[in-house]
Amino acid sequence: MKVVELGCRETGGSRSFWRMLSGSGRMALAVLATMAMIALAAPFVCRHSPRIASGPALAAPSAAHPMGTDELGVDLWAQVAHGGRISLLVGAGTALLAGFGGAAAGIACGYRGGLADRLTMRLIDILLVMPDLPLMIVLAAFFGPSVVTIIIVLSAFSWVTTARVVRGRMLTLRERRYIKAAESYGAGTFYLLRRHFLPEIMPLAAVGMIRLAGRAIVAEAGLSFLGLGDPASRSWGLIMHHALSFRGIYYTDFWQWWLVFPWLALTLVVTSLALIGRDLERMADPRIRRRGC
Amino acid sequence: MGQRHTTRFCEYLFTILVVLSLNFVLPRAMPGDPFLILSAEHGEEIARFSPAQEEAYRRQYGLDRPWPVQYASYLGGLVRGDLGYSIYYNQGVTDILLARLPWTLLLVLSAVFFSTLAGCLLAGLSASFRDSALDRLLYPLMVAVAEIPAFLLGLVLLFTLAAGLQLFPLSGAMTHFADHGSLWGKAVDIARHAALPVLTLTLVRTGSMYLLARNAMITVLTRDYIRTARAKGLSPLRIFARHSLRNALVPIVTRVFLSLGGLVGGAILVENVFVYPGLGRLMRESVMVHDYPMIQGIFLLVTVTVLSANFLADLVYKRLDPRIGESAEVRP
């Protein structure tokens, strides 16, 4: 997974990274890794199809259907497993797009400055104060729901935080003596990037990306839950949306599996990402590490 | 300082202008004919528009006139408070919004109030007894709470407390057609209906408020001027109330204003979990039936509110902290 690789480069060795994680961080990483693997191997792990009815409607969990079935008789386990793919896609996609995009923007603005920097900061200010969910709802409503649209819209919002943080770090870095010294030796931008900037920025960007992934997954789930998700996907939010739209959901106990399992999946992913994010934050900031906050 | 206010004000004005323009451009920039989708089928809600209604839409949007004219009339309408006409509800958008707004405000403001109170109290305890058992228990708990998305938490509460234990109603803001003997009865009824949504939003917000307040208080306690105050032999109460709190308040209060933006997003989702008749529920309904004027109206109202809250946060911050000069930004 992307997370571990970046952490390795930063801390020098996957074993030391594992050791640096707290107990909860390790558990979170394990859970996340398991869920990702299930999602990726979904067609092989599930006996039934996520789209076609394969059993009685609203059946309780059993040996044949470990998570039960929904109102159409479609296996829930298959839906949840395949739904994980959407979350994975949205999370990773947004994190990469917004993360790298934001980092790149931050580096460019922080290092070069000038008019482009000022304009970008204005843009960031505007995007920061806009409430993202209403705008995302509006955009999704107008442009139609699809996973790609959602990724693009989410990225368009999320790149700003990373950009801001990275820019701030770049501003400090730019003034460091060793950068000035390297510049006076004739170092080009590419060299500075490779040798000095990226190693400093990577930890920041990594933490940002974890945050981004978590928020993107929640945002996609929220949109799907509202009914704005891609109807062709089987995202967890959409499953919950269908469940809640079912008349009588409150008076029966179908919710005990139809709602609970996607809910559980979502909560696990979000919490794990949050824990890993906090651990990474702790590792990246020597002050917090020392104080043990 | 006045100059600074004006600059920030202009920036916010500019942002609002961007939002307005976005509102204007969106329906006109949609791929394909907007009215192909007007007749929508979604789930159990079916909306079919008659040719007369479609004609009304066309006229409203003035799609046959040149763009600058459309923009001008759009802005003109806004100034008059006319946000358009909802085809689905058959009413002026403004009227519907004004009817539903109070419910959302009830949720949001209550959540802000309770979460700030709870967060600050717990943080005060934590900061005063730092590294005690209480602190060590609270801190990770609050960290966990701060990360849970609002609507997930809402679902839990809905199914355990409302559907399961039947302690609270499942939906709505008031019991319909009920006759309450007094104002008090009515108030209790509203409170019962609002309890779970408010609880959800409050819980979600308390986590981050606690973390912020705790951090602010701990930082303040280590400052030199607290040592000076103790050296002056002032009573502990005075030191706490006048010296510590006053300084810790600055980041807390600004955060309260700034968090309104996030709370609004949370409220939209939570209202839908609890089928609470505020703006969030309205937004979903409008999206389901593709009621574009309504969608735009809600979006505009929400955005302007959040922006105003941010601007207020700026003003309040300046007043609270006399050190802020020309170049400072509001840091949450």
Place this chain on the structure above:
Amino acid sequence: MLTVEDFSIVYDRDGSPLPAVSGTAFSLAAGESLGIIGESGCGKTTLALGIMGLLPGATVSGRVLLHGRDLTAMAESERRRCRWRHIAMLFQNSLEVLNPVITIGEQLTEPLIAHLGLTARQARERVTEMLAATGLAPRWLAAYPHQMSGGMRQKALLAMALACGPELLIVDEPTTSLDPESRQAVLDLLQDLQSRLGFAMIMISHNLPAIRRLTGRLLTMYAGRVVEEGDTAEVLRRPLHPYTRGLINAAPDFFPYKDLWGIPGVPPRAGSLAGCGFAPRCCQAGDFCAELPPELREQGSDRRVACHKGGIETVLSAHGMVKTYRLGDEAVKAIKGVDLVVRHGEVVALVGRSGSGKSTLAQMLVRVLPADGGMVHFFGRSIFDRQATAVIGGMQMVFQDPAEAVSHRLSVLEAVREPLDIMGHGERGDRERRAMAALAAMHLPTSTDFLRRTCHGLSGGQRQRVAIARALVTEPALLVADEITAMLDPSTQAVILRELKGLQHQRGFSMLFISHDMHLARKVADRVYVLDQGYIVEEGAAFEVLNGPADSLAMSMPAVTRN
């Protein structure tokens, strides 16, 4: 009025105790001023905070008696009432010492209202008076701390400290981070207010001239302990503890011409050493110094020093030195009765005009020239002959003329090894190693090629270096340098003196530096003797003699240029 008895402060950090102050004791009468000096981290501020009772995270033992009442035994609420009312503190000035969101006026009137029960209006009036006394206009009452400059904030802090009329004011570094003008202003203000209001003062500072000006008694603290105590002017003129001397030497205010040499090494981590905390950095540390921490003992009248050797030892002391030459029938008294003292680790300059008898005196001290009268004691033992020079760790002399100082027949190595050969010290290989080390210390090459070269072929500067290396090979406790650079060019002179001073500083030996060049003496000397016509006419600390009044002999001596 104030008595501190056996006061100790121990921080309890995560279970491992950190002693910050150990066994401090002193007393202060009403209106008296006490100065506390020491390096950063030696515990000065901790002591002050401990006296005020502002260290909640530390264990405090011992007693603090104010007018006979023990502050440490009081309950916190009672102690709180004492604070500011009886003992106030002027904290080290920083932007954060005052609350940034409260006006100056409110912060100044707070203690008045809390302790004296004044109404708001009465408090304002009193505060306005205090501000006026410190030179601030009343309109600053409505200002916020960040709106004032550093110097003004200092004055406001002072006004705040004196508002309740305390009997004791503790001042912590009043002049740090202020420009010289503001510094003077604050010191003037403190002096003025103290004479007017009559409060006692404890002043903690790095600024030795300020301490000299404002305090009557002085405490030196090192690693949480008091190592010297006495009358301020006396301690500064004649420090008895090596640490105090090191602090004074490092003050550019006192030695404007001398190059800056600090104290090598760093203070130990509290509680890490069993013996004297200063031993690793001390020039005269003995074996038993590392075993037991020294007690603070009386050493002469009105002075207490914590040192196993009773303070800085005297290396050389000479009394009543007399030398008479016979020129035909006449008897010319070259030296007419001279007393001289050189202490461990210091550089003493002996200056005087040509012909004043400096070299004669020096040679008598080293016993190269027989004296006609007087006694010379080396480390307390009187010496007559070569007892002090024919040993390791004794006295050595370096002469003026490099050409004569070293035999031109000997190779470099042989020349430097000579003293050891004569003394029969150690094995041959050991002697060679020592010789090479001495050469390296004087920055001479130690290649075989150079070592085999005869001194005949060396330049003046190199020969002088060889002479010095030869003197240093026996690791002397006292080096007598008789005009050693007078025959060298200025650049060589500068280099050699700098290297020599560096060695002296590092190894801690004493040096008697003889010169007719005042400027040169100013660069290296801690103490000065001025010799004129056979008498010592002036003596004292270098900052007293060499920066002294214009009509002193030292100042009127012309700076003689190279001949």
